[in-house]
Amino acid sequence: MAKITFITSNNETIIAEGTSGSVMELAVKNKVKGIDGDCGGVCSCATCHVHVNEEFWSAVGKPSELESDMLEFDDNVSEYSRLSCQLKVEEVPDGLILKVAK
Amino acid sequence: MKRSTFPDPFKKARENKGLGKMNDQNDPVKMVLGHKDVRRCAHNWKTFQSGGEEVGRIVVPSEVHIRDTRQIPFEVDPPEHKSYRDLVEPWFKRPLERDYQIKLTDIVNGVIDEALEKGKLEVVEEFSLKLQSRALTLLLNIPYEESDLWISWGTHVFRSEDTALDGDKANILYDYIDAEIDKAIANPSEDLYSMLLASEVNGKKLTKEEVKGVLILTFAGGRDTVINAVTNSIAYFADYPQSLQRLREEPEILNTAIEELIRYFSPLTQMGRVVTEDTQVCEHAVKSQSRISMCWASANRDERVFENANEVVLDRKINPHLAFGFGTHNCLGATHARQIMKILLTVLTQKVASMEIIDCKENIEDLDEFERKVGFDSIQVKFNKL
Numbered sequence: 358m359a360k361i362t363f364i365t366s367n368n369e370t371i372i373a374e375g376t377s378g379s380v381m382e383l384a385v386k387n388k389v390k391g392i393d394g395d396c397g398g399v400c401s402c403a404t405c406h407v408h409v410n411e412e413f414w415s416a417v418g419k420p421s422e423l424e425s426d427m428l429e430f431d432d433n434v435s436e437y438s439r440l441s442c443q444l445k446v447e448e449v450p451d452g453l454i455l456k457v458a459k
Numbered sequence: 460m461k462r463s464t465f466p467d468p469f470k471k472a473r474e475n476k477g478l479g480k481m482n483d484q485n486d487p488v489k490m491v492l493g494h495k496d497v498r499r500c501a502h503n504w505k506t507f508q509s510g511g512e513e514v515g516r517i518v519v520p521s522e523v524h525i526r527d528t529r530q531i532p533f534e535v536d537p538p539e540h541k542s543y544r545d546l547v548e549p550w551f552k553r554p555l556e557r558d559y560q561i562k563l564t565d566i567v568n569g570v571i572d573e574a575l576e577k578g579k580l581e582v583v584e585e586f587s588l589k590l591q592s593r594a595l596t597l598l599l600n601i602p603y604e605e606s607d608l609w610i611s612w613g614t615h616v617f618r619s620e621d622t623a624l625d626g627d628k629a630n631i632l633y634d635y636i637d638a639e640i641d642k643a644i645a646n647p648s649e650d651l652y653s654m655l656l657a658s659e660v661n662g663k664k665l666t667k668e669e670v671k672g673v674l675i676l677t678f679a680g681g682r683d684t685v686i687n688a689v690t691n692s693i694a695y696f697a698d699y700p701q702s703l704q705r706l707r708e709e710p711e712i713l714n715t716a717i718e719e720l721i722r723y724f725s726p727l728t729q730m731g732r733v734v735t736e737d738t739q740v741c742e743h744a745v746k747s748q749s750r751i752s753m754c755w756a757s758a759n760r761d762e763r764v765f766e767n768a769n770e771v772v773l774d775r776k777i778n779p780h781l782a783f784g785f786g787t788h789n790c791l792g793a794t795h796a797r798q799i800m801k802i803l804l805t806v807l808t809q810k811v812a813s814m815e816i817i818d819c820k821e822n823i824e825d826l827d828e829f830e831r832k833v834g835f836d837s838i839q840v841k842f843n844k845l
């Protein structure tokens with residue numbers, strides 16, 4: 358069980374809990390504004406872009422090459438950018454804080 | 460070669476030069492072929508423009524001679540693009556609503572039941588065109604019966620047998636849309652026409668011409684693309700009954716399967732841009748005011764990105780395909796198209812045991828340097844009940 362905090366661009370905070378699936382799916386289920394997950398998680402749409410809170414960056418880890426190629430052309434990319442469809446709920450640290458990019 | 464095999468004609472040119480060349484009505488197009496280059500060009504809307512003065516020029520083949528109405532938001536650049544796009548985006552997300560999905564499921568059940576009853580049918584006209592037209596009534600939020608007229612136009616509203624583009628045929632659609640807009644002005648309802656007519660962008664009411672521009676795009680952008688996605692998927696499952704069986708047993712791969720079919724078939728081959736300054740594309744000079752195109756179909760077979768790029772891998776997990784475009788102008792109809800595919804595949808697994816291709820005629824696009832199979836002109840298929 359992981360507890361994840363999403364902070365949206367209008368500074369709304371949504372705390373969601375999940376046990377399986379991707380972080381994108383968890384966000385969509387909890388109607389987190391700015392995470393649409395259009396492609397269903399295959400790394401093709403970037404509508405699931407988040408900034409990982411710095412404290413958790415090393416625990417979450419860097420994107421794969423194909424993921425970072427996708428992020429390269431996204432608006433508001435930062436050194437802590439990830440596509441949340443590539444993060445598995447059961448693998449991210451409990452208490453994780455993510456800022457929605459859109 | 461199986462009939463659902465769609466070869467990649469771009470491989471050599473993509474690997475050797477990264478570019479192809481097409482002489483379209485004496486307005487040549489440099490086709491960008493590599494995945495990374497296509498993304499880079501799509502991202503760079505300042506240098507590679509959609510909203511130039513000559514309406515219709517970014518389409519390949521060019522529509523400069525057959526259309527004066529600017530398509531919106533397709534032929535508008537940022538920052539204006541965003542105002543229009545924000546206006547229509549929520550409407551085009553309606554396919555995510557339950558009620559929409561229930562109605563779409565009825566439509567899909569309708570065409571599949573009909574196919575099973577007939578046993579044997581020509582899929583393009585008797586299945587895909589019907590499904591596409593009926594589903595479009597949901598997207599426009601208008602009565603189902605209106606689709607009968609669109610179906611009667613046949614598949615080639617914009618093309619005729621011998622020319623790629625046909626002005627007379629396009630006029631049927633444009634006149635129809637004009638008339639529908641006038642009707643919506645006289646009797647506003649809950650449909651897309653009325654919503655647009657009542658809307659403002661940057662404090663100004665949309666003009667009739669602007670409303671027409673959105674509607675033309677909705678009709679044109681969603682017709683051949685959806686028809687090819689549906690028809691080609693039927694051909695694929697006919698050729699690979701074990702794939703249909705696999706979807707039945709593993710419904711959890713439905714999403715990756717849809718994205719993979721869309722990558723593999725890439726129903727829209729390419730889209731153009733007008734170059735605004737002398738620049739370079741993959742180390743080749745391109746001149747200001749010339750045209751390039753982003754070849755989504757080629758990018759989607761780029762082996763630097765996709766392992767076994769020429770195979771359909773139904774559970775491909777990472778699939779950064781460009782079939783719906785990339786960046787600013789990415790496909791507004793993608794939610795609708797994906798929902799059609801999702802429900803189609805689901806109902807196929809529920810009702811159809813197998814399908815057999817009896818006969819078919821391929822639809823080959825002539826791109827000068829390349830010939831690309833993009834779908835079928837006709838395909839006879841036998842449907843067997845589960």
Ligand code: HEM
Pocket residue numbers: 501509531532533534544598676677678680681682684685688721725726727730731755781782783784785787788789790791792793795796
């Ligand atoms: C499988 C089906 C479809 C495919 C493969 C497809 C593909 C594409 C592609 C590649 C683009 C990008 C064009 C560019 O960058 O200039 C695009 C844009 C667009 N598509 Fe689709 N499309 C499909 C279905 C639809 C449907 C069903 C509709 C609406 C009924 C639609 C409406 C649009 C619109 C309005 C745009 C322009 C968006 C903008 O400029 O902001 N498409 N489509």
Ligand code: FES
Pocket residue numbers: 381393394395396397398399400401402403404405440441442443
């Ligand atoms: S959901 Fe499409 S890239 Fe993450």
